[in-house]
Every structure is written in structure tokens, then in C-alpha cells.
Amino acid sequence: KIQRKAKPGKPLSACQERRNRRIAKVRARVEHVFAAIHQWGGKQIRTIGQACATFAMGMMVVVYNMRRLAFLGA
Template sequence: MYKCSYSRPKIQPKEPPLGVLSIKEQDRNQRIARTRARVEHVFGGMGQMGAQVLKTIGLGRARFQLTLRCAVYNMRRVTQLEAAGVRPF
């Protein structure tokens, strides 16, 4: 079994001070970075639409507000893809 020099999953190991990462660690970092970039772009886009703070009272209202924000983001993304010539469906 592959033994890692780090203990937490999905955390990219840093390069040692006097060495380089192994090929396995570089490949693993690349896989993590791909997923992270895709997810963080979505959160960044939602953050630009004002999604940093929820001003609601209660979990139900907060869920409803987040659901609406996600729907608006998805509709906006579909229009951007259509304008670029990509067919979403």
C-alpha cells in the first residue's frame, strides 16, 4: 500500500525544503487541483453575485435562499455556455 508523508486526505503535500515531490505526489496534487479549481470557480462566481452572507432567520429560509442562488447561478451559466456555442443538453 502507498504510504503518504502527510496524514489528511485531499490535502496537497508541499515540496520539501531541500528536495522535490515524487511523481506520485505530483500526480496526486494535479488531480486534487483539477477538482478544487472547478469547485472554487463556482463558489467564486456565486460570491460575485452576493453570496457571502445570508441574512435570514432559520435553517429553512437559509436553505431556500441558497437554493434560489444556485438556480440563478445555473441559469446564468447556461446562458454563458449557449453564448459560447456550447449546447448544454
């Protein structure tokens, strides 16, 4: 799902703009999560073994979800 790009002198059609907007909604939500985890140092996982790395990444996701829950005030 790659967004369409307008060419010089030829704007996007209304259908293409709606498609781009639909793709952008999903992309923005997902990329914000990855950016937050990346800022915490989530790009590098300093563990040995796949099981430990999976656990470490899972814990980062749990922490993200807890912070998000606290932020939303639920």
C-alpha cells in the first residue's frame, strides 16, 4: 500500500486522494508507536538469544501501552 504521488501538471484524482488519506491514517498510527519505542532505545536490543530479545521487545510494548493508558486517563 504505497501512496500515489502527483506529477507536475497532473494533480491526483479525488479517488487517489481518498486512497492516500486512508493509507496515511493507518501509517501515522503505526509509525508513532515505533517512533516512541525507538526514542526509548528500542532500536537496539542488548540480549543474547531470540527468546530474550522477544521478551525485551514485548516488555517495551507493554510499557508503551501502560504509558498510553495513563496519558488517556482511563
